[in-house]
Amino acid sequence: MIEISSTQENLNGLFRFWNNLYDGKRFPAFEAVYQFVLEEKGETYYFYLSISKGKAKCGEGKHQLPSMTIYSPVAVWLDVASGKLNGIWGWLTRKYRIKGSLYHLKMLNKAFGRKFTDEEIPGAEDKIQDFEIPGKRVWSKPDKVLIINGSPRKRNGFTYFYLQSLIKGIEQAGTEVEVINLYDRGLEIRPCRGCFTCWRTRGECVIKDDAKELIEKVGAAYLTIYAFPLFVDSIPAKLKALLDRMFITISPAFVPYQGLTRHPLCDTKEQYTAFFSVSGFPEVEHFGPVAETFKGIARNSHKPLIATILRPGGQSFTAPAYRSYLNEILLSLEQAGQELAERGKISQKLLKSISSDYGVSKELWRTYANLHWALATKRD
Ligand SMILES: Cc1cc2nc3c(=O)[nH]c(=O)nc-3n(C[C@H](O)[C@H](O)[C@H](O)COP(=O)(O)O)c2cc1C
16 A cells, blocks of 8 residues: 655655766766755754765765755755755745855756756657658558457447448558457457556566557557447447557656657557547537547557547437438448548548538437337336
């Protein structure tokens, strides 16, 4: 169980960690001893950092010959350590006081500002690739597209029913389609255990099942389309398990990307993501959360999201009253598949036609749906 550490343990950890931030390469000749006298709730904590011969060492207690002493409330020094408070500004605004020269304080700021290079953090080099920038992207029609069908009803579900038109369109473009039915009995994908062994071993997962082979397949595909029914405003569990297991493909480094932080990939390639989802409810708004999820997945997996294809009211639109709209939807899906393979995008007109409610009465829709379930429900 993880517990909140005591102040003593917390400061111990902080100073031990700080040692590593000393930039011995830039300041090899710097020699100093910093004594810290930190207070919290009437308790005083003594730590020191001594710098000599290009190395920093931390210690608990009082040093005999400190070059300078910093007297600070613990909370203020933690603000400095977390970067919330600039060390010099904190002193100028009297949040803490020092005994010694300003030179030493400035040096503390500089000498412990070590930046790690790409060589020191393996995998940290993460150049934003042209294919991640829509204006610079050059789409090549793929020979093959991978579709992961995350519907537990596999080939018998509405996801697959609509998917067939999309597949037909892709194939019309001369692109082969491979469909993996994730819920096929023989395919075992257990949930990620969150143990981070894959990060420590650089790519070995402790779970031995079919995820590895599937992740390799996704890793080799130019375009992967995730198809699934909307489940509780989200993704069906086995598909989520597969996406979680893809953690194995990212590098344990943290880099900036568009004002956020993300991980570099172990192996960066030009690859794309699309998703197709079918819902029970008739309104397209229900896909909002899952659309955001996929934006995040695409950003963090470095595989741009090139199509979000949504069909609300999937089941109901196969009902007799909606037959003419269904034909339009299926035709649009077919054209969308062709466009996706040929151009790497789908026109707004087609996407709208796939998602449209075709102006049907919501009230009548609910009456039909209620009637359907009233007839289907067993009564005593
Ligand atoms: C467990 C479960 C959760 C569902 N959650 C939602 C939901 O949050 N929103 C929605 O519109 N439909 C929801 N549905 C309905 C399905 O998305 C819909 O029936 C879909 O057509 C099923 O596709 P399939 O036949 O491929 O399984 C849910 C269905 C199930 C079984």
